[in-house]
Amino acid sequence: MSFFDDPVPPAPPPDDEHPEFAPPPWWGAPSNVIPGVAPVEVLLARSDKAAVALGGMWAFPTGLKFTLYVRTRDLDRAEERLMHRTLMGRHELDDELRPDPDGLRFGVLFADGAKVTTLDDQPFGLDSEPERPVLHQGGGGGGSGAFEWDFWLWPLPPPGPLVFVCAWPALAVPETGVELDAAPLREAAGRAVTLWPDNRRG
Numbered sequence: 001m002s003f004f005d006d007p008v009p010p011a012p013p014p015d016d017e018h019p020e021f022a023p024p025p026w027w028g029a030p031s032n033v034i035p036g037v038a039p040v041e042v043l044l045a046r047s048d049k050a051a052v053a054l055g056g057m058w059a060f061p062t063g064l065k066f067t068l069y070v071r072t073r074d075l076d077r078a079e080e081r082l083m084h085r086t087l088m089g090r091h092e093l094d095d096e097l098r099p100d101p102d103g104l105r106f107g108v109l110f111a112d113g114a115k116v117t118t119l120d121d122q123p124f125g126l127d128s129e130p131e132r133p134v135l136h137q138g139g140g141g142g143g144s145g146a147f148e149w150d151f152w153l154w155p156l157p158p159p160g161p162l163v164f165v166c167a168w169p170a171l172a173v174p175e176t177g178v179e180l181d182a183a184p185l186r187e188a189a190g191r192a193v194t195l196w197p198d199n200r201r202g
Contacts, residue, residue, distance in 0.1 A: 015019075021200065023199065026078060026129065026130055026134045026155075027057070027060035028152045029060055029063070030199040031063065032195050032197075032198065033193065033195065034193040035060050035192050036058070036059045036060075038058075038188040040055060040180050041053070041054075041055040042054045042055070042164065042180070043178075044165075044176060045168075046173065047075060047171055047172040047174070049084075049172065050168055051070070052070055052106070052173060053071075054067070054069070054178075055069060057188070059185050059186070059188035059189035060125065060192055061156060061158050061190075062155060062187070062190050063154035063155055064151060064153045065150060067148055067149065067150050068148065068151060069146075069147075069148050070087070070146075070147040071147075071170065075118065084171065085102075086169075089103035096193040101169065102169045102170035103169075104166070105117060105118060106165070107164075107166075108153060108162065110157050111157065111159065114131070115132075116134060116135040117135065118137065120135070121167065122136060128136060132151070133154060135151060135153055135156065136153075136154075137151055138151065141152045150180060156189055157185065160181075160182055161182070
């Protein structure tokens with residue numbers, strides 16, 4: 001006979017305590033798909049103080065995930081402060097994030113004329129599909145002159161030219177566009193492997 005009484009096992013949680021959730025495709029890259037990879041490394045723009053590049057293109061049937069690279073150098077103290085204030089393209093004003101006129105700007109133009117930029121308000125509703133493309137900034141960060149962020153672009157671009165555009169007035173990076181052919185990206189999306197028939201996350 002033990003000195004200790006056996007503990008009473010906890011009651012099992014209700015079946016619906018952690019319901020599975022299937023986010024819509026414009027929210028981000030689907031977790032049930034292994035993407036195809038397209039070899040894309042593009043220097044978008046540069047100045048004497050900064051450079052912006054694009055790379056790491058993962059293609060899904062529903063969109064593209066990629067990394068935006070930002071590099072800076074030889075900044076004096078005032079430029080360093082200005083860089084950190086404008087790096088994200090927005091600043092807080094009246095308890096809201098507003099586009100910064102000197103901030104880093106990034107956007108994409110589809111072959112059908114649709115476009116989306118980091119300065120746009122992002123429509124992240126669950127029930128209704130957005131009427132325009134979505135460019136969602138994900139995780140990232142950095143320091144000491146090297147910064148990187150992941151982005152999700154929805155939907156998969158249509159055939160034809162795909163233009164990536166950036167500018168950064170604060171560090172004299174001019175507005176520059178680089179045109180890519182969407183065909184290799186769409187081909188990579190065709191190589192993506194769907195593991196399960198839905199994108200439920202529990």
